[in-house]
Amino acid sequence: MGLLHHANYLVYFEQARTELLRARQASYKELEDQGYFLVVAKIEVKYKLPAYYDDLLTIRTTVTRTSPIRIEHKYEVFRDGTLICEGSSTLACVGKDGKLREMPAWVVGDE
Numbered sequence: 001m002g003l004l005h006h007a008n009y010l011v012y013f014e015q016a017r018t019e020l021l022r023a024r025q026a027s028y029k030e031l032e033d034q035g036y037f038l039v040v041a042k043i044e045v046k047y048k049l050p051a052y053y054d055d056l057l058t059i060r061t062t063v064t065r066t067s068p069i070r071i072e073h074k075y076e077v078f079r080d081g082t083l084i085c086e087g088s089s090t091l092a093c094v095g096k097d098g099k100l101r102e103m104p105a106w107v108v109g110d111e
Helices: 008-023 028-033
Strands: 037-047 057-066 070-079 082-094
Touching: 008 028, 008 037, 008 057, 008 070, 008 082, 028 037
Parallel strands: none
Antiparallel strands: 037 082, 057 070, 070 082
């Protein structure tokens, strides 16, 4: 059939979040090395049109809301300029013990 499996979008969203962080001159590894872990608390995907294997896709990722312990993202997936999928996620920050903790200011943009 050649259709892209729906679960791949979650992987693409994660990669897009990682690249957004990297664009801020930071890395997820730095965050983990400092004892902060961002875990998915909520994720939503709205499929509009199918994607096919070997399609060239563009993902636009935007931070829509932050709080001291949560960060929300919006995702838009395009093929040839056509919106084919939308999504959103809420990540919570936890420490090595798995308990909620405040994110560093540079993650939420307070620096």
